[in-house]
Amino acid sequence: MEGVMVVVAHNERATLRVGDVFLKVDSDQARIDVEVEAMRLAPVPTPEVLWRKPPVLAIAAVPGQALGRLGEPSPASPAAWAAAGAAIRKLHDAPLPPWAGKKLVGLDAELERECAWLVDSGVLPADLVDRNREIAEAAIRPWTPVFMHGDLQVTHIFTDGDEVTGVIDWSEAAPGDPLFDLASLTLGHEECLGDLLAGYGTDVDRDVIRAWWSLRSLLASRWLIEHGFDPSLPGCEFDVLKSRM
Template sequence: MDEIEVVVAHSERTTLRVGGTFLKVDADPARIQREAHAMTLAPIPTAEILWQRPSVLALKTLSGGPLGLLGEPSTRSSAAWVAAGAAIRKLHQAPLPPWVGPGPDEIAAELDERCDWLVANDVLPVDLVTRNRAVAAAALRDWSPVFRHGDLQIAHVFIDEDDEVAGILDWSEAAQGDALYDLATLTLGHPEHLDDLIAGYGSPVDRDVIRGWWSVRSLHAARWLIEHGFDPDAPGCEFDVLRSQTY
């Protein structure tokens, strides 16, 4: 009998693996229904949906392995990163999903609250937070919405043995949003692969905006990560990203 593997677990969502099946359990039934809908709309490979029940989504295991992990060097080839960029471009050119993600004003307001919390609780030095909030401003501008994945972490992109995209996981944050947010999320902690990603994406990007999103995501996620038992100060993770942004 296969053992049950807890892939990730926190108060909002839990993912279990049982043999060749992943079970995603979400405290918000509407969110997991929206995730399943986004997967059916996406024009790029995703995990096969085996079945769906209120608060539970069963997915077939993807082939291949992740493009990398935050905090660890990616050993995937340049071709794999180029393929990831091409897949993201295809997603961004697809018809918009029917729901809208947060806009720049909403993100800025939440970001300021998170920055205040980091300083008030002595989590990070005030000058580091202030400098990164200034870098983040480049991302908080008007954008033309695309079909944005919304949580395109490096571990969510699976690559097969031919350096092609086997599938992309975790569509819970998919919505209309900024294209460069996805590119920035995928290269968070891995800026050395940005050129290959852009080459596959096939369109020039504003690198100051990419850097801005690196700061936004790292500042914004820190409190949630800490409160849910994760360590943003682990080597190569969010706090190292913030430190690298201030050169």
């Protein structure tokens, strides 16, 4: 062991890496309950739970490398992205987890509030926010719930060659919108969307995925700023919003 690496940390939770073990410290035990149960139910490769002693969950590292990182070209092959799409489809086809998911009721009000904050605080110009808000509204629509990962960032799917070796960070898993998962994974990697959908294997409304890119970026920006993250870094949320202009 060379030391302890802080993977992510803010006032809600922290993740540390010690050798090949990840230690997740979370004050919300219900969130950890969801993560453990979701990994047990998901029909895709997930990390091994080593032990749990609240507020800490220890899980084993998964082999392979992440599909990519925001702001950097993905090192994964088109076949690896297609394999990720097939894994997500398998998850979405599985029985729904037995707990409630996030509701879209009130999402339009949240969008209005966050857009106003971005403009009033001088964080982003009004025309950029208005254009993305117009695009984002297409994501607020009826949908059939699936077993959704809920936080399927590009760093959360690992592959080795063209095979998915692990999907990590399940604390947001719940019944939800399948296109939210697909949009989360391709945020900032629009060039990989076709390969992902080739593996997902069903007709998907790409305009709704693009709407989720805008909606997710608008809703997340204030939280990221207030928790010490920078959405203005290359390839991150602000670049995603600017690319819609």
